[in-house]
Amino acid sequence: MADITELIHDYLRHNKKFPHVFCAGCGHGIVLGALIRSIHALGLSKDEVCIVAGIGCSGRIAAYVDFNTVHTTHGRALTFATGIKMANPKLKVITIMGDGDAMSIGGNHLIHAARRNIGVTALVLNNNIYGMTGGQCSATTPQGATTQTTPFGQMEKAFDIVTLAAAAGANGVYRGSTFHVNMLDRLVATAIERPGFNLVEIITPCHTQYGRKNKYKSAVDMFKWIKKNCVPKEKFDALPEADRGEKMPIGTFVEKDHKGLEQLYGELQARLNRPGRPVAEPEQPSAQHAEESRNIMNKEPK
Amino acid sequence: MTKKAKGQTEITIYPDWCKGCGICVEFCPAKVLALGRDGKARVARLDECINCGFCERHCPDFAIVVRGKGRKRRAPACAENGETPVDKE
Amino acid sequence: MAQKKSKQRKAVFALGNEAVVEGALLAGCSFYAGYPITPSSEIMEVMAARLPRSEDGVFIQMEDEIASMGAIIGASLAGRKAMTATSGPGFSLMQENLGFACMTEVPLVVVNVMRGGPSTGLPTSPAQGDVQQARWGTHGDHPVIVLSASDVRECLEMTITAFNFAEKYRTPVILLLDEITAHTREKIELPEPGELEIVGRSYPTVPPEWYKPYEDTMRGVSPMPPIGSGYRHHVTGLTHDVLGFPTQRPDEVKAIMERLFRKIDQFYPDIMLVEEYMTEDADIGVVAYGSVARSAELAIDMAREQGYKAGLIKLKTLFPFPKPFVNRLAARCSRIVVPEMNMGQMSREVKRVAARTTSIRTVNRIDGQIITPTQICKAITQG
Amino acid sequence: MKTAQELNRFEIRLSGTGGQGIITLGRILGGGLALGMGYHVTQTQSYGPEARGGASRSDLVVSSRRISYPKTESIDLLVALSQEACYAYYRFIKPGGVLLVDSGLVRQTPSNVFLGLPFTDLTVRKLKVPQAMNVVVLGALTWLLPFAEARVMKQALRDSLPPKLHELNLKAFQLGYSEARKAFDPHEAWTPKPDDDDGDERIVL
Structure with a gap:
């Protein structure tokens, strides 16, 4: 049972200042721990792991951990990750995004990454709020919740990340919580190991910006809320509709075995470049076709 | 869950890293930890520790280390150093 | 016709847009991500046909221009020579990530085939309305290299130059074409590989522990290892210190910002063509x-x-x-x-x-x- | 056999309706003149909404010297394969320039001085493949243009089309070439006429 924290220390950047910037009791540190343990359990070397983070509190995680790390622009982590994965499919590319990152400004990138099934693992740290910018409502803020920009209560409905990712075609969809860490370790490791696009929504508390305004004064209050309301999927499914209330299921939601885009592309390339295959006149056909189709079809230029 | 032996551990808390969030104190099943006057976590009842690992896994600041009694800090065990990764389960 | 004899250089009757592709491939471009938009689309279409046929070329169509920029920055960080091509509205969408590439000093090439604007404007007609956007489009203050081409031969040459400048100065380079140049067909002779000066990326010459990703050098440009090569550094769009970690210390911020300018400033005679x-x-x-x-x-x-x-x-x-x-x-x-x-x-x-x-x-x-x-x-x- | 001749900005506009293969025609003609005959050639074309359904066009500038301005300014040869195109571009023909029309589709020409062949009818009648009309025009143009060689143009055709289309298109080329040979005298065509309205109609077929 030992070696949990010391193991984490081995993966932290020793030239980076600790403690990290997160508030006391922020779940992001726990996610970082789970991520490190998962990578360690998979036996991956630090060099083959690339962490791509967006903007927001979650984006800051990248700087602390001794992998290849890229801290990108707001909402765009998955686009950078797609480029990195396609450029070097041997890398294990893991994106860390917040709910604002992944569901609002980067929502389009999320559904397309899922659709094209790029071999990237997406961790969506859902704390129901824009934490770093001061507590404005996000696309996952529950209806009725009070935030800086919904002082009279949120009227809009919240996104269900898991359902959205599944509908968009993700190869693997999981939800974990920062309280149920053993399960989280397992989910994250599975999501990293499997082919194609795998997403883990992680319920993580932000008492500073969300809890404070919504009856959860401290980090402990928020963890109690998570402990009570995150129930394993099997149990949740067995609950009568009336008893579900605020509860949300955690566990495995989708597991498909489609090949990742980078794998399909590699196979295509191998086929096209097989020795003995006649080299087609490359430049002509496509350009010619393009010109013709432009003339014949009613292609609306953007 | 099998009953765990108590008092087989040493606990180190790094005060500079601890932010005193209280998660470890609140959820420790054996009530080993407490918040000190400085607001940081401290070991109150070491003998009650059942080495469940909850505090280590849930400390967002990696500030708590629980070791078997008398054990030294082990060498780094990252895969990059050519060692077999430790099986944690 | 197209001379197939080995001694003679191959000549083609090509569009400006096709010449851009030829130039890019000669320059070593092995990654293209883009989103179709008139009048730049042929660049993407020809890339889609060519890159998968090469040993390591990657082509991917992204969901928008923002994603395209993100993908080529990612690919460049992973060691590829990468490019995208777009036109007016798409270029506007790329600006934020273009700023990221300036700040993190990621070499890449963006081709903007200018068309009439603002907004959807004149999608199929020529204009030169993005000149100042190319210079000042992203937020913040930073130097840029913006090149242009006027005929099909120059499309090929300037694309190669763009890649060379990008690698030499570790910076994004913008190539501005207009609809006429892009859609004019002319004969060009394709240089043989090896005939041209192609600038490659400079890699660190010290062990990983001693490598500082944003260290100042004589040229103001630090070496850049690809992700996965053992040099595990942090890349961030925040102002950063020489190790790449975010900093707000005025002395460190000043140093990096001044270096960003200096690495271009001091080579004006090389860059101004x-x-x-x-x-x-x-x-x-x-x-x-x-x-x-x-x-x-x-x-x-x-x-x-x-x-x-x-x-x-x-x-x-x-x-x-x-x-x-x-x-x-x-x-x-x-x-x-x-x-x-x-x-x-x-x-x-x-x-x-x-x-x-x-x-x-x-x-x-x-x-x-x-x-x-x-x-x-x-x-x-x-x- | 024609020999290459000194040209200073010879401007050709190929025009018609979207779908007639005007752009491909321009590319093959330009490619042949540039790569096969060794001329400097710029080929530009109309794009977008303009190119759909309505008038479609492809412009070529052919010159012995490097071409600065790539667009056409005053046209030496206008090929109009639709009535609309004929009306739209006739006024850009320079004095002494030549108008070539599909006499089946262009019923009214702005001037009596023009050359015509019913390209579309010919193609449908003789080849049964209406899409090959543009190559029939290419054959006719190769006869008509003093600086285009049939051998070179046929090679250009082969180079830009997939092999399975070679036979049909070479047939189409030959059709256009021989019909034009029967109908036109290139020497006469390129001799400037003093008066447009001398009543000397040269409508053929």
Whole structure:
């Protein structure tokens, strides 16, 4: 049972200042721990792991951990990750995004990454709020919740990340919580190991910006809320509709075995470049076709 | 869950890293930890520790280390150093 | 036809857009991400056919231009020479990530085939309205390298130059074409690989523990290892210290920002490219770029026939603005004519450096039509 | 056998309706003149909404010297394969320039001085493949243009089309070439006429 924290220390950047910037009791540190343990359990070397983070509190995680790390622009982590994965499919590319990152400004990138099934693992740290910018409502803020920009209560409905990712075609969809860490370790490791696009929504508390305004004064209050309301999927499914209330299921939601885009592309390339295959006149056909189709079809230029 | 032996551990808390969030104190099943006057976590009842690992896994600041009694800090065990990764389960 | 004999260089009758692809592949581009938009789409279409056929070429169509920029930055960080191509509206969407590439010093090439704007504007007509956007489009203050091409051969050459500058100065490079240049077909001879100077990426020469990703060097450009090569550093769009970690310390911020400028500033003579036509004895000057420079060349011929000593500076580098060349022309000319397919974006620069020396006349057009040689000739010859 | 001749900005506009293969025609003709005959050639074309359904066009400038301005200014040869195109571009023909029309589709020409062949009818009748009309025009143009060689143009055709289309297109080329040989005298065509309205109609077929 030992070696949990010391193991984490081995993966932290020793030239980076600790403690990290997160508030006391922020779940992001726990996610970082789970991520490190998962990578360690998979036996991956630090060099083959690339962490791509967006903007927001979650984006800051990248700087602390001794992998290849890229801290990108707001909402765009998955686009950078797609480029990195396609450029070097041997890398294990893991994106860390917040709910604002992944569901609002980067929502389009999320559904397309899922659709094209790029071999990237997406961790969506859902704390129901824009934490770093001061507590404005996000696309996952529950209806009725009070935030800086919904002082009279949120009227809009919240996104269900898991359902959205599944509908968009993700190869693997999981939800974990920062309280149920053993399960989280397992989910994250599975999501990293499997082919194609795998997403883990992680319920993580932000008492500073969300809890404070919504009856959860401290980090402990928020963890109690998570402990009570995150129930394993099997149990949740067995609950009568009336008893579900605020509860949300955690566990495995989708597991498909489609090949990742980078794998399909590699196979295509191998086929096209097989020795003995006649080299087609490359430049002509496509350009010619393009010109013709432009003339014949009613292609609306953007 | 099998009953765990108590008092087989040493606990180190790094005060500079601890932010005193209280998660470890609140959820420790054996009530080993407490918040000190400085607001940081401290070991109150070491003998009650059942080495469940909850505090280590849930400390967002990696500030708590629980070791078997008398054990030294082990060498780094990252895969990059050519060692077999430790099986944690 | 296309000479297939091994000794002879292969010639093709190619669109400007196709020549961009040829240039990119010759320069070692092995990654393209993009989103279709007229009039740049042929670049993407030809890339889609070519890259998968090469050993390690990657082509991917992204969901928008923002994603395209993200993907090529990612690919460049992973060690690839990467590019994208777009047109006006798409270029606007790329600006934020372009700023990221400036800040994190990621080499890449963005081709913008300019069309009429603002907004959807004239999607199939030429314009030169993105000149200042290319210079000042992203937020914050930073230097940029903006190149342009006026014919099909230059499309090939300047694409290679763009890749070379990108690697040499670790910076994004923008290549501005216009619809006419992109959609003109001309014969070009394809250089043999090895015939051209191709600049590669500079890798660290010290062990990983000693590597500082943003260390100042003589050239102001630090070596850049690909992700996965053992140099595990942090890349962030925040202002960072030499190790790449975020910093707000004024002394560290100042150092990195000044270095970003200095790494371009001190190599102006290398970066500023122009071509001069009949300037030796000229007393009326023309400064033009892109397809308009071709109109201007014919206009010079027409004016010379009428007895006017006109000469042309064709700008191949738009930014950093080739000030010394324009200054020299201004010093000898009673007038400088600046024709462009916008309301005066480059003439601002010409005025900035030459307004005190000579008089400047602009010829502007924003109706989606090329400026004709006759129009420019009139501006040269009429009092 | 024609020999290459000195040209100073010979401007051709190929025009018609979207779908007639005007752009491909321009590319093959330009490619042949540039790569096979060794001329400097710029080929530009109309794009977008303009190219759909309505008028479609492809412009070529052919010259022995490097071409500065790539667009056409005053047209030496206008090929109009639709009535609309004929009306739209006739006024850009320079004095002494030549108008070539599909006499089946262009019923009214703005001037009596023009050359015509019913390209579309010919193609449908003789080849049964209406899409090959543009190559029939290419054959006719190769006869008509003093600086285009049939051998070179056929090679250009082969180079830009997939092999399975070679036979049909070479047939189409030959059809256009021989019909034009029967109908036109290139020497006469390129001799400037003093008067447009001398009543000397040269409508053929």
